[in-house]
Amino acid sequence: MDMGILMKDNIYKKLKNLYKLNKKYFYSNKSKMDLYKLKNFLKKELLYDNQKLLFKYLNNNLLINSKSLPINNNKLFKLLFPIDAIILFFINGKIDKIISNIDNKYYKIHINSYNDIHNSNFLKKDIYHYLSESFTKENIIININHIKNIKGKKPLYIVYFNDKNKKNEIAIFNYRNFIYIKNTFSTIIEHHINTDKSYINNIYNTFIINDNSKLEHYTFITNYNNKNNNNFCSISNExxxxxxxxxxxYDVLMSNQYIHQNNNFQFLGEKTKLIYNSLLFSKNSNIINVNNHLEHNKKNSCSVQLHKAIALDQSLINLIGLLKINKHAIKTNGQLNYSSLLLNKLSRINIQPGLDILNDNVKCTHSVFTGKIDYNQIFFLKTRGISFKKAYNILLISFILDSLNEINNIIIKNEILQKISFYLSVENFINEF
Structure with a gap:
């Protein structure tokens, strides 16, 4: 029998056993149906390389119930951005109702134990979606509406943190979130704080952004130390x-062992604009996979994407982007741009941009740049009395500087810059620019 089939069968048995042990605590009847959908998916679908990596990771570890894992709150609070915000803590697979600001005057937050809130026809589901819908303990529904007589709305700060597991054990933390935004301006900050524990963090988000809404949305994956983390993070957004x-x-992703991000944008209205910037960093032998699918379905819309990546050591970054413009999306302006730096001969960055244009009355561009630090520029800076190390750092920071300036919050910008400098082991001299 094919080893891949044996591996998939073994994984399904582990997942089924985990389900049986814990279904009386938090699972709905629909979760059981979703588990059978997962089984059928495993039987029918071919596994991509990134999914094989996940299965190998699952296959070599004992799956455990994440509910039994406590955390150190004091350590957690020291790792947060020092900002005034409404904070939701997603810890070890579940929202922490004690330390989260669930009851507040800015956002309506509901917790639902059922998975039948929203069924998207736009997103082709993969193993990560089925895992989330089968094993999520609770659905979180967040309503962001215009509220009269409230000025200076605080940002919504969503924190993911996992800790405490034994050797040769791995916990799967699954989340399913729905965020509805209507006729308002808001800021959402998602912060994934990696530890050096072994676990799988799997988040599936649906953002429904209704008419006349403005949203700033930041996603940060950061490490609380500079160790080679041994965990997986999968984020699926529609x-x-x-x-x-x-x-x-705006995304800043600093790799743990493996990051998988899948974004699906559907433009369902007119006169809508998206600006999407991302910074990706990978080192050691870590892997980042990012797949962006953006589809314009209505006229007079605009999307501008700028993605930058830096790979060190023997790491790998895979970037796939598809910009699709359907036949009714006339007068669309779409831009898709990638820039990347390889800082080692063994590091790799694979970029695959795509355009699928089904009408002529549009304006679309795409570009790709991959290179390394230009030593002629370093030589030029050395002739001006700058040391080799500082010249190298200047060129490295200048590559990402324009993207960093897109972060509006000064406190967060400085915090992220410090983490990037620490991650890349370069001097933090941003104020010299």
Whole structure:
């Protein structure tokens, strides 16, 4: 029998056993149905390389119930951005109702134990979606509406943190979140704080951004130390953008052992604009896979994407982007741009941009740049009395500087810059620019 089939069968038995042990605590009947959908998926679908890596990781470890894992709150609070915000803590597979600001005057937050809130027809599901819908303990519904007589709305700060597991054990933390935004301006900050424990963090988000809404959305994956982390992080996002929406998305991802991010943008309204910037960093032998699918379905919309990546050591970054413009999306302006730096001969960055344009009355561009530090520029800086190390650092920081300036919050910008400098082991001299 094929080893891949044996591996998939073994994984399904582990997942089924985990389900049986814990279903009386938090699972709905629909979760059981989703588990059978997962089984059928494993039987029918071919496994991509990134999914094989996940299965190998699962296959070599004992799956445990994440509910039994406590955390150190004092350590956690020291790792947060020092900002005034409404904070939701997603810890060890479940929202922490004690330390989270669930009851507040800015956001309506509901916790639902069922998985039947929203069924998207836009997203082709993979193993990560089925895992989330089968094993999520609770659905989180967040309503962001215009509230009268409230000025200076605080940002929503969503924190993911996992800790405490034994050797040769791995916990799967699954989340399913729904965020509804209507006729308002808001800021959402997602912060994934990696530890050096072994676990799988699997998040599936649906953002429904209704008419006349403005949203700034930041996603950060950071390490609390500079060790080679041994965990997986999968983030699946689907975005439904309606009329007259302005959406700014910004990502900074610093790799743990493996990061998988899948973004699906659907433009369902007119006069809507998306600005999407990302910075990706990978080192050691870590892997980052990012797949962005963006589809324009209505006229007079605009999307501008700028993605930058830096790979060190023997790491790998895979970037796939598809910009699709359907036949009714006339007068669309779409831009898709990638830039990357390889800092080692053994590091690799694979970029695969794609355009699928089904009408002529559009304006679309795409570009790809991959290179390394230019030593002629280092020589030029050395002739001006700058040391080799500082010249190298200047060129490295200048590559990402324009993207960093897109972060509006000064406190967060400085915190992220410090983490990037620490991650890349370069001097933090941003104020000299």
């Amino acid at each position: 975005f439904l953008l309606y009329n007259n929406v302005f959406y700014k998305k």
